[in-house]
Amino acid sequence: MKKITFRLILAAATAILPGACTEQVSVDLDSTYTRLVVDGQITTDTTRHYVKLTQTMDYFSNQPAQPVTGAKVMINDHRLRENDTIPGLYQTDPDFFGVIGRTYHLSIDRVDIDADGHSEHYQATSRINSIARVDSLELVYQEFAGGIMKMWGLELFAQDPPEENYYLFKVHKNDTLLTDTIDEYVIQEDMTFNGNYVPGVMVQSLEKSKKDEVVRPGDVITLEANGITQEYYKYIIELTNEAGPSNPLFSGPRANVRTNISGGNGPVGFFRAYSITRLSLRVDDPYEKVKKW
Amino acid sequence: MNLKVILTGLCLLMAYAGWSSHPDEQANKVTLSGHVRDQRNGEELIGANIYIKGKAIGTSSNVYGFYSISLEPGTYTMVFSYIGYVAREKDITLEQDLTLNMELQPREQELEEVVVTAEKPNQNVSRNQMSFEKLSVKQIRKLPAFMGEVDIIKSIQLMPGVHSISEGSSGYSVRGGSQDQNLVMLDEATVYNISHFMGFFSVFNNDAIQNVELYKGDIPARYGTRLSSVLDVRMKNGNSKEFRATGGIGNISSRLTLEGPIVKKKTSFILSGRRTYFDLFLPLLPEENIQDNSIFFYDLNAKINHRMNKNNRFFLSGYFGRDRFKNNFSDIGYGNRTLTFRWNHLFSEKIFANFTLLHSKYNYHLASPEEAAWSYRWDSHLMDNCLKADFTWYPNASNTVEFGASSCYHTYDPGLIKGTGEESIYSRFDLANNYALEHGLYISNEQEITAGLTLKYGLRLSAFQNMGKDTVFHYNDRYEVVDSTAHRSGEIYNTYMGLEPRLGIKYQFDRQNSMKASYSRTRQHVQLAQNTRAGTPLDLWFPAGPNVKPQIADQFALGYFRNLFTNKVELSLEGYYKKMQHTIDFKDHANMLLNPKLEGELRFGQSHSYGLELMARYKDEKINGWLSYTYSKTTRTVGAINDGNPYRAPFDRPHNLTLVANYQLTQRLALSANWVYTSGQPVTFPIGRYESEGKIVPVYSDRNAYRLPDYHRLDLSLTIHAKDKPDQKWEGEWNFSLYNAYGQKNTWAMNFVQDEQDPYKTVAEKTYLFSVVPSVTYNFKF
Structure with missing residues (x-):
């Protein structure tokens, strides 16, 4: 929601920039040393949870990241197994699930990213936080500023718990995750409404201009709400800022995204643990509720 | 430096300034004083030159157009000159104190029967003021x-x-x-x-x-x-001789100014307004949703002044301006308001005083539509109320002493957010206000030692006091809040005080050549929480306090000034070195908006700047303009930013070349051009990348290790003055402008993005704002 509001403000502000244009240019960039990249998660679902290990590359390398194979990856005392077909992907057993309130430790060994003949040790920690009690969901078709932006908003009714909470919202349509990249996540902290009832607030959206997001009668729309840590919340903000465009009005100086991985020589990436709750609705008429702004 | 030594030294110098000449001599001197004004409209001329013809003895008019000079009785030829005006000579016989108000004629007007001096003012060389x-x-x-x-x-x-x-x-x-x-x-x-x-x-x-x-x-x-x-x-005082209206119609805004006497030569006013007008056409658009949008800004300047008598004059002026963008899903408004009340009082021909009451307010709001549960309104403002007294004392022809004091009461309201919907999800969220007092006390003297040598020395004492009601957070060395102290309303819980010496020296070799050197220390207690390069109107001003030390700068400058061809050409070369302490920068990914613990996002360090500025100015009625070149370097070292290593300051742009030229083709036709060339802004670029949750994430270089491409731009304009008709008061003028005449696509932002087709491909993409921007304006006067 915060992101949507901000995007709209940005749209309003940039609307007055007369004829701003973009074009591709070539830029010479330097290289840097190789770092270990960790992308791992544990949730409250019972499934194969994963930790993906890759290497950093030159910025214009233009190919998939090189996997890091043969590592020893542990979560608490559970050893993850490297996938046979996808190198660098380490998975838990299929009956593994995370528990709310528990802390998870990731440790990685038998990796020699700097190729000096000695393997390095890496580690990370994350805790599974609880999530709000979600009551119900509404799908509302909305148009902004005479149709500049057309979307279906998912409006949530829920009770925010008294403690500090950080939410992450994803959306599925007929079992397909639509928000499959981190910049499509919607995150929200409850600083300004802590402990209040949330009476129908747009927390995710499906854009009409995107083919796979158009809502038709009979579709099942599922909202996934995650209770995340403050650190992961900040990681998402930093990452979406740094991986997205910047401009002199709204963007601070570029800076590396935080990581919760320690050890070795400057590892990057994130290990996150979070809780999941889901709420679905079946669409009869996608235009039953309409709002125009 | 030892405060006592400085103060003692300064007192001695002041005493010397006042009584440097022999007491008998002093008693014999008489004072010539008055105002210098524009002959057309009675506006005071600020910084006009007044000197005895053929001698280096002289003075200049202050910001209210007042001058005063003490001389031995006798007969003198006084020269009054001002840039862009015809200099006037006046023979006077001084026997006793004399008031002489002088009116000067703008150069473009027909010359009347006055004694004129062909020579142009040489203030570039003679003024004991550099970096100006x-x-x-x-x-x-x-x-x-x-x-x-x-x-x-x-x-x-x-x-x-x-x-x-x-x-x-x-x-x-x-x-x-x-x-x-x-x-x-x-x-x-x-x-x-x-x-x-x-x-x-x-x-x-x-x-x-x-x-x-x-x-x-x-x-x-x-x-x-x-x-x-x-x-x-400084705002105009308003034409004191006749009623005038000026205005213009442009692409963006229209303007209208009315000015004139209320009581001739005693009271005059000016009222000036400007507003953008394209939102007035919005209701004509077919889209319903856009019809009630707002997008506009306006300014209103108003001033009234009254000359009660020779010794007392009053001014009341104000500025009111606002920007508003409002559509169906967002509403942003911001604006300044200033009010100034001044009383000029002459205690004697030698002591000019000005007392000022000041008010300034800046506020903004940000709101969403009112119906939704997530609707909110965010308000923020800051306000100053100040008292000031400034005195100028002209003890004799070779000294001008200025002294004064000021006190301000600052209020900072960083933000209050309220839900506006009926079933709003928002609690009231209020960032605590800050209150502070700021004081200044200063004294300075400009003293002519010999015909060529003048000194300028002064001292400013500045103080800043934080005042309750406030809660001060205490931070540990990881910038986390560990504790807080509450201060009750009106309690002064923190005071910063410091001296700011200001020194200047000028040695004039002859009428065309001089050297100047200066040192100044400045202190700053209020700053902008602005992490972005250009900023937005929502950036907050925040005061120094227990967690934020005042910023201090020491600047040394040295310059050589030379005029050629009877002052038609002005050359200057200045070098400076500036050292700044307690420079503020912001930690990586700082959270500046609505953050009650904003101070935890700040990092402190120091910065250095040095540079060389070359300026060549050509002044002629037909052709005038300037060419300037600057080389400069600015570096910061702040906290753990850039791993504690020095980095280029965001505004470090080593080369800067500017060419400005005006050419008066005929009486009615003028051409104007300017060209600027600047090194690109320092930026941080990616030097590596990795993948995380479906996105390619950059690994960045050191802070500001790269630069955007160099910036350059040419602007042109043509002004056509309508034919003068002697029986008509109406004067019209068309102005045609081309901004960025050769359409240079200057980089405003450089972004590194994932290709839409191939997610593993990354490309550099530049954003530029303007190609050629033509515009036309019609200006009128009657």
Whole structure:
């Protein structure tokens, strides 16, 4: 929601920039040393949870990241197994699930990213936080500023718990995750409404201009709400800022995204643990509720 | 430095200033004083030269056009001169104190029967003031205007040592400083946000402005509160002779100014308004949703002044401006308000005093539509209320002493958020207000030692006091809040006090050559929480306090000044070195918006700046303009930013070349051009990448290790003056401008993005704002 509001403000502000244009240019960039990249998660679902290990590359390398194979990856005392077909992907057993309130430790060994003949040790920690009690969901078709932006908003009714909470919202349509990249996540902290009832607030959206997001009668729309840590919340903000465009009005100086991985020589990436709750609705008429702004 | 030594020394010097000449001699002297004014409209001329013909003895008029000079009785030929005006000579016989008000004629007008001096003023050489730019509104008006809006801020950005902080922005950096280190005053009231429309236009309406002075260094002791520069903008007093209307219609806005006497030669007024008007056409659009949108800005300047008698004069002036963008899903509004009340009083021919009451307020709001549960309104403001007293004492012809005091009460309300919907999810969220008192006390003397040597020495004492009600957080060395202290309402819980010595020396070899050197220390207690380069109107000003030390700058400057061809050509070469302590920068990914623990996002360090500024100015009625080149370097070392290593300051742009030329083709036709070339802004670029949750994430270089491509731009304008008809008062003028005449696609932002087809491919993409921007404006006068 915060992101949507901000995007709209940005749209309003940039609307007055007369004829701003973009074009591709070539830029010479330097290289840097190789770092270990960790992308791992544990949730409250019972499934194969994963930790993906890759290497950093030159910025214009233009190919998939090189996997890091043969590592020893542990979560608490559970050893993850490297996938046979996808190198660098380490998975838990299929009956593994995370528990709310528990802390998870990731440790990685038998990796020699700097190729000096000695393997390095890496580690990370994350805790599974609880999530709000979600009551119900509404799908509302909305148009902004005479149709500049057309979307279906998912409006949530829920009770925010008294403690500090950080939410992450994803959306599925007929079992397909639509928000499959981190910049499509919607995150929200409850600083300004802590402990209040949330009476129908747009927390995710499906854009009409995107083919796979158009809502038709009979579709099942599922909202996934995650209770995340403050650190992961900040990681998402930093990452979406740094991986997205910047401009002199709204963007601070570029800076590396935080990581919760320690050890070795400057590892990057994130290990996150979070809780999941889901709420679905079946669409009869996608235009039953309409709002125009 | 030892305070006692400095103060004692200063007292001695002041005593020397007052009684340096023999007491008998002193008693015999008589004083010539008065005002220098524009003959057409009675406006006071600021900084006019008054001197005895053939001698180096002279003075200049102060900001109220007042001058005073003490001489031995006798007969003199006095010369009154002012840039852009015909100099006048006047023979006087001084037997007793004499008041002489002098009116000067603008150069472009037909000459009447007055004694004229062909020589132009040589203030470039003779003024004991360096690192200084004075702009005449007449000159500014001739420059090519962006979208037809003639703008003093855009003109200032063409001066050596000054550059725009971002394409099209009203923000400017002076000698490597950040934009909040510039003091901007309108009739002495601080203007906190000088921008309209995200910076593309400034709040200054040219038609209401009389005088603009910019100090980049060698800042006089009467100014304080900011580190890098002072922009002193004075409003017109209003034509005291006849009623006049001026105005214009442009692409963006229309203007109208009315001025005239209320009581002839006693009371006059000026009322000047400007407003954008394209939102007035919105209701004509077919889209229902857009019809009730708002997008506009306006300015209103008003001033009234009254000359009660020879010794007392009153001024009341105000500025009111606002920007508003409102559509169905967002509403942003912001604006400044300033009010100034002044009383000029002559205690004697030798002591000029001005007492001022000041009020300044800046506020903004941000709101969403009112019906939704997530609707909110966010309000923020800051406010100054000040008292000031300034005195100028002219003890004799070789000394001018200035002293004064000021006190301000600051209120900062960083933000209050309220839900506006019926079933709002928002609790009231209120960031605590800050209150502070700021005081200044100064004394300075400008003293002529010998015919060529003048000294300027002054001292400013500045103090800043934080006042309750407030809660001060205590931070540990990881910038986390560990504790807090609550202070009750009205309690002064923190005081910063410091001395700011200001020194200047000028040695004039002859009428065409001089050397100047200066040192100034400046302190700043209020700053902008601005992490972005150009900033937005939502950036907050925040005060120094227990967690934020005042910023301190020491600047040394040395310059050589030379005029050629009877002052038609002015050359100057200035070098400076500036060291700044307690420089503030922001930690990586700082959270600046609505953060009650904002101080935890700050990092402190120091910065250095040095540079060389070359200026060549050509002044002639037909052709005039300037060429300036600046080389400069600014480095910061702040906390753990960039792993504690020095990095280029965001406004470090080593090379800066500016060419400005005006050519009066015929009586009615004028051509104008300016070309700017600047090194690219320092930026941080990716040097590696990795993948995380479906996105490619950059690994960055050291802070500001790269630069954007160099910036250059040519602007052109053509002004056509309508034929003068002797029986008509109406004067019209067309101005056609081309901004960025050769359509240079200057990089505003450089982004590294994932290709839409191939997610593993990354490309560099530049954003530019403008190609060629033509505009037309019609100006009129009657």
